[in-house]
Amino acid sequence: MSIPNQSKISAQHVNVWYGAKQAIADVSLDFGQDHVTALIGPSGCGKSTFLRTLNRMNDTIAGAKVEGDITLDGENIYSPDMDVVQLRARVGMVFQKPNPFPKSIFENVAYGPRIHGLAANKPQLAEIVEKSLRRAGLWDEVKDRLTESGTALSGGQQQRLCIARAIAVDPEVILMDEPCSALDPIATAKIEELIHELKGRYAIVIVTHNMQQAARVSQRTAFFHLGTLVEYGATSDIFTNPRQERTKDYITGRYG
Numbered sequence: 001m002s003i004p005n006q007s008k009i010s011a012q013h014v015n016v017w018y019g020a021k022q023a024i025a026d027v028s029l030d031f032g033q034d035h036v037t038a039l040i041g042p043s044g045c046g047k048s049t050f051l052r053t054l055n056r057m058n059d060t061i062a063g064a065k066v067e068g069d070i071t072l073d074g075e076n077i078y079s080p081d082m083d084v085v086q087l088r089a090r091v092g093m094v095f096q097k098p099n100p101f102p103k104s105i106f107e108n109v110a111y112g113p114r115i116h117g118l119a120a121n122k123p124q125l126a127e128i129v130e131k132s133l134r135r136a137g138l139w140d141e142v143k144d145r146l147t148e149s150g151t152a153l154s155g156g157q158q159q160r161l162c163i164a165r166a167i168a169v170d171p172e173v174i175l176m177d178e179p180c181s182a183l184d185p186i187a188t189a190k191i192e193e194l195i196h197e198l199k200g201r202y203a204i205v206i207v208t209h210n211m212q213q214a215a216r217v218s219q220r221t222a223f224f225h226l227g228t229l230v231e232y233g234a235t236s237d238i239f240t241n242p243r244q245e246r247t248k249d250y251i252t253g254r255y256g
């Protein structure tokens with residue numbers, strides 16, 4: 001299902017199995033550069049599984065098998081020539097539970113640019129760290145404590161640190177798997193604000209259980225059910241005028 005859009009990542013006829021169990025069945029979906037796409041649907045419908053196909057995170061799960069075509073700027077990301085480390089820098093990921101490295105705040109952000117050779121010297125590296133922390137809306141809170149451990153920050157700050165870490169390697173796409181589910185409402189509001197600010201610079205795909213959040217942060221919404229893509233469209237249409245009964249039932253809270 002696609003509506004006109006300059007697509008950054010395109011998934012065509014994607015199927016995913018865990019062993020003999022099929023978790024995603026024939027899903028086709030394009031993601032544009034300049035908007036946020038929300039993946040919604042009841043628990044177990046395959047949102048996270050599908051999200052993970054977009055940067056080959058399913059490769060790390062024993063028994064998971066992915067079929068179909070997924071391209072980033074037209075390039076097949078499942079090609080044997082694809083450098084997966086490079087791919088995951090281009091398609092960054094933020095997880096449900098903030099997972100900073102047990103290292104300093106500075107090192108959490110500097111690690112990626114260093115291993116990808118993005119800075120020629122220390123001042124350049126410091127510049128990337130500052131820019132990334134500013135872009136993640138965290139700089140003012142941490143600029144005087146860059147040597148402290150990332151794990152000493154609050155949950156919301158840790159999540160923004162993880163976003164800064166993803167941004168530091170100059171990604172094209174950012175995948176977010178329920179990034180606010182472990183956060184309180186104030187920290188959640190900050191992440192949502194941040195998503196607004198990052199929109200346009202990166203293609204953003206967010207899995208969320210929170211329909212108000214999907215309505216607030218996204219411009220496109222895809223509704224999944226039982227491993228299939230039921231409906232995709234402009235977020236305003238999905239929430240006010242869904243075409244499919246199953247979408248309507250879900251957004252009106254009849255199941256989920």
Ligand SMILES: Nc1ncnc2c1ncn2[C@@H]1O[C@H](COP(=O)(O)OP(=O)(O)OP(=O)(O)O)[C@@H](O)[C@H]1O
Nearest residue numbers: 018023041042043044045046047048049050061209
């Ligand atoms: N590592 C795994 N091994 C085996 N089965 C899995 C694995 N991960 C997910 N599944 C199964 O695949 C299906 C889709 O799960 P997935 O986590 O993608 O759904 P989801 O929509 O993201 O769910 P939730 O909203 O609860 O996070 C489920 O039936 C789940 O049990």
